[in-house]
Amino acid sequence: MATTIGDLARATGTKVETVRYYERIGLLPVPPRTSSNYRSYGAAELARLSFIRRARDLGFSIEQVRALLTLSDDRQGDCASIDEIAHTHLAEVERKLADLKALRRELKAVITSCKGGAVADCRIIEALAPVRA
Amino acid sequence: MATTIGDLARATGTKVETVRYYERIGLLPVPPRTSSNYRSYGAAELARLSFIRRARDLGFSIEQVRALLTLSDDRQGDCASIDEIAHTHLAEVERKLADLKALRRELKAVITSCKGGAVADCRIIEALAPVRA
DNA sequence: TATTGACCCCGTAGCGGCTACAGGGTCTAG
DNA sequence: CTAGACCCTGTAGCCGCTACGGGGTCAATA
Numbered sequence: 015m016a017t018t019i020g021d022l023a024r025a026t027g028t029k030v031e032t033v034r035y036y037e038r039i040g041l042l043p044v045p046p047r048t049s050s051n052y053r054s055y056g057a058a059e060l061a062r063l064s065f066i067r068r069a070r071d072l073g074f075s076i077e078q079v080r081a082l083l084t085l086s087d088d089r090q091g092d093c094a095s096i097d098e099i100a101h102t103h104l105a106e107v108e109r110k111l112a113d114l115k116a117l118r119r120e121l122k123a124v125i126t127s128c129k130g131g132a133v134a135d136c137r138i139i140e141a142l143a144p145v146r147a
Numbered sequence: 148m149a150t151t152i153g154d155l156a157r158a159t160g161t162k163v164e165t166v167r168y169y170e171r172i173g174l175l176p177v178p179p180r181t182s183s184n185y186r187s188y189g190a191a192e193l194a195r196l197s198f199i200r201r202a203r204d205l206g207f208s209i210e211q212v213r214a215l216l217t218l219s220d221d222r223q224g225d226c227a228s229i230d231e232i233a234h235t236h237l238a239e240v241e242r243k244l245a246d247l248k249a250l251r252r253e254l255k256a257v258i259t260s261c262k263g264g265a266v267a268d269c270r271i272i273e274a275l276a277p278v279r280a
Numbered sequence: 281t282a283t284t285g286a287c288c289c290c291g292t293a294g295c296g297g298c299t300a301c302a303g304g305g306t307c308t309a310g
Numbered sequence: 311c312t313a314g315a316c317c318c319t320g321t322a323g324c325c326g327c328t329a330c331g332g333g334g335t336c337a338a339t340a
Contacts, residue, residue, distance in 0.1 A: 020316065030317085031299060039297095050306055052317055065276045072257065072275075073250055076297070086272045093269035097261045100271050104258060107251050114247060117206055118240050124205065125237060128230045136226035138233050139219045142205075143198045153287065163288085164328060172326095183335055185288055209326070 016054040026063045033063065041066055041080060074103055149187040159196045166196065174199055174213060207236055 023030045036042040037053075042062060045053045062083070069079045078099055085096050124141040133139060156163045169175040170186075175195060178186045195216070202212045211232055218229050257274040266272060 018317075029299075032297085034319095035298060050317080052306085061276060068275050070297090072254055082272075082275070086266055086269075086276075089265065089267040091266045093261060093264055093266045093271065096266065096269055096271050097258070100254070100258050100261075104251070104254050107247060107254060111244070111247050111251065114240060114244050118237070118244060121205055121233070121237050121240060125230070125233050128226060128233075131226055132222065133219055133224045133226045133229065134222040136219075136229055138226065138229050139215075142201050142215065143194060143219075151288075162328075165326085167290090168327060183288080185335085203326090 016048060016052075017056065017060070019053045019055070022055045022060060022063060025060060026067050028063065028067060036063070036066065039076065041076065041083070072103075073107060074099075078103060149181060149185075150189065150193070152186045152188070155188045155193060155196060158193060159200050161196065161200060169196070169199065172209065174209065174216070205236075206240060207232075211236060 017025075019030050019033055022028075023033050033042065037044060042059060045055050045059060048054050065083065065086075066079055069082055070076075074082065081099055082096060085091060085093075085099075124138055126137070128137050152163050152166050155161075156166050166175065170177060175192060178188050178192060181187050198216065198219070199212055202215055203209075207215065214232055215229060218224060218226075218232075257271055259270070261270050
């Protein structure tokens with residue numbers, strides 16, 4: 015019995031719509047169809063979708079995933095480009111972490127010492143509406 | 148001389164299109180127009196947009212900003228709701244931070260010890276395509 | 281005065297990465 | 311034989327802008 019799109023989705027923790035979306039944007043190949051026009055998948059597609067999912071979970075963009083897939087298809091090629099994509103992404107993650115930490119610091123500063131009372135005295139509103147306005 | 152949309156944008160570090168967008172979604176009031184149909188702003192709008200910008204910079208969603216603006220307009224009201232929105236947002240930021248740290252950890256693990264060579268031996272590709280596939 | 285260039289207007293479409301319909305067809309178990 | 315779970319297509323929506331096309335307006339300069 016052939017693997018349906020639903021089976022593939024379940025096996026990889028993906029939604030059926032997302033699988034179709036990946037096909038539409040060319041991340042997954044156009045699969046053969048059954049006589050009743052159902053998509054029919056094999057082991058290769060399962061592996062490919064697993065790869066995509068894992069890369070997406072690690073925060074790689076669709077275009078990065080596309081590049082990784084292309085590079086990984088050439089088993090004889092040099093893995094330097096792969097390494098570069100991964101390091102670029104790591105740098106991006108580090109940047110986001112730093113941004114988010116700074117944001118948390120600011121947010122905490124804004125929140126401090128609001129113990130209820132009238133909006134007119136609220137330090138959060140004060141902090142949000144700086145004097146420069 | 149009246150404040151144009153461009154002046155307002157410059158004064159708050161916003162793009163003109165974004166100011167119009169805020170008006171369209173009802174974050175900013177519909178301003179009066181000059182005889183040549185230009186939007187004309189005053190100090191209140193400048194303060195309001197500054198508030199919006201600051202809240203957005205702190206990562207509050209548009210809907211949260213809308214709520215904060217409504218709440219802050221009632222100067223006699225209780226600031227507990229404001230406090231709640233801020234804490235909810237902080238919790239969200241903490242969650243994202245934790246997620247991002249976990250992601251960085253995993254990403255670093257994936258990257259380790261790729262020293263060039265053929266794609267077939269690349270540990271990054273290996274790590275991305277787990278055996279379960 | 282004519283023209284340049286910076287500003288303003290409006291409406292719509294695009295970005296990423298899905299997700300959710302609507303309105304059908306198909307297949308299987310009871 | 312019918313109910314329900316699955317499949318199909320195509321399109322629109324989410325967030326928060328941003329960019330475009332195709333115009334009008336205004337101030338300074340040649």
